[in-house]
Amino acid sequence: MSHPHHPTFDELLAEGAAVPTEGWDFSWFEGRATEARPSWGYALSMAGRLAEAHAVLDVQTGGGEVLDFALRQGGSGRRPPLVVATEGWSPNVDTATRLLRPLGVPVVAALDDAPLPFADGAFDLVVSRHPVQPHWDEIARVLAPGGTYFAQHVGPASVFELVEYFLGPLPEETRRQRDPERERADAEAAGLEVVGLRAERLRMEFHDVGAVVHFLRKVVWMVPGFTVETYRDRLRELHERIEADGPFVAHSARHLFDIRKPHDH
Template sequence: MKKDLQFLHLIKDGSKPFSGWDFSYITDTDRVRSDLLSWSYGSMAKQLIGSASSMLDMGTGGGEFLSMLRPFPKAVFATEGYKPNVEIAKKRLEPLGVKVAAIEDDHNLPFDNHQFDLILNKHESYSPKEVRRMMKVNGVLLTQQVGGTDCWGINESLEAPYNHEFENWNVTTAKQELENSGFEVLFSKEEYPIQRFYDVGALVYYLKAIPWQIPDFEVLTYEKRLLDIHKFIQTNGFFDVKQHRFVLKARAT
C-alpha cells in the first residue's frame, strides 16, 4: 500500500516539541483558528489589575499571558502545577517582579489568609474554599474555564474514550460551588465556539500539548483515524470541533 507522503510529513511536523503554554506554532500560522467569544478575559483582567493592590495568577503556564498584562500591582504572585513550566515561568516573570510558586495541591496553596484582592485563573483547576481563604473581603476572582465537554468531537472522530470525570463541569456547577464557598457571582457566561483545524499535523501538535484530551494518544495507536481526518480535510478544507468555555467574575463576601 502506497504511503501518503503529505500525511506522513504533517504527522512528523505535529510532533515538534511544545513548551510553556504557547500555541503560536499552529495559531500564528493560521493552521488552527477558534471562533471569538462574546467576552474578553484579557480585557476584564486588565481592568481589574488597574485597581488591585495584591494579586495572584493561578496556573500561569510559562507566564506568557500574565507578562502582557503589565503594569502590575506592587505585590504579584503566580502559581504553576506543571513542573516543566515552572522554570519557564520564573525566567519570564521574576524579572518583572512576579514571585512564582510551584504547587501540587489545589487545596493547600502557600499563601496567607486574606492576602489578595484579585485572583486571576485562566483554564486552571482550583478549590473554591482555598481561593476564598486567600481572598480579602470584597476581593475579586476572575476565572475562565474549559468546560467538561470541550472538543469531544476529536475523541469521537478518533474513536478515543471520553474523559467523563469532568463531564458536568460547566458554568452552573462552578457558580454553585463559588456561592457555597462565600462568593457572590457578579457575572457569568457560557459558550461553545468552534475550533477549526486546517491540517492533521496541527491536530497532532494540539493533542500532544494537551494530553488530558486523549491520555493514551500516540500517532501509531490512532494512525488510521488520523488518516481519515487528513482525507476529510483534503476534501472539505478543514476539520471542526466544538469547544466549551465559560467565565465567572465573583466577589468575596
C-alpha cells in the same frame, strides 16, 4: 509551471510529531488551525482589574504569559504593589519565573490540588486562566472580604468533536464535567457570591492532520496516551476526510467568572 508540493499523509504526520510542544506558544498553528477567542478578551479584562487591585494572586499561571501580558498593558501606569503567581508543573515554573521575575513577580511552586501557601485574606484579587480545577474553599480563604476572583475556565465538552473522533462517544458524566452552573453552585457553597458568569462555545478548525497531531501532543489530556502509531488508522481516515470535505470543525468551551467574597463573613 510547477505546482507547489502537496504534503502527503506521512509527511504531515512526521511534521506534527516532530514539532516541540513546550510552553503555550501556539504560533506554529498559524494558517493550519484556528480557534475563535471569547468575546470578553480575558487578558485585557484582567489588565483592567489589576489596575484597581493592591494584592494579586495568579493561580496556575502556566508559563506566566497571560499575567505578563496583563501587567505590561498598564505600561508605566499603576500596577499592584504585590503580585504573586503559583504553578504546579515544574517546566512551567521555570518558564514563568524567567518571564515574570523582571516584573518583580515571584512564582511559587505549588501543586494544583494542594492548599494555597498563603495566609487567610492575603489578596484582594485572585485571577486564573484555565485552572485545572478551581478549589473554591481555598480561593475563598485567601481572598480578603470584598475581594474578587476573576477567571476564565475551560467549559464542558470542550473540543469533544475531536476527542470523540478518536475515543468514541464519552459518557454523559464526562460531558458534564466543568459545567459552569455546577461550578457556580460549588463557589456559592464556599461562601462566595457570583456577580457575573458568561459562557461561550467557540469554533475551531483543523486544516490538516499534522495540526491535529501537534494539538493532541501539546494538549495531552484531550486523548490520553495519544501517539501517531496507536491512532494511525483513525488519523488516515481523518486526513482523507479533510482532503475531501475541508477543515475538521470542533468547538471549545470557555466561561468567565466574576466572583466576590462578601464582607459579612
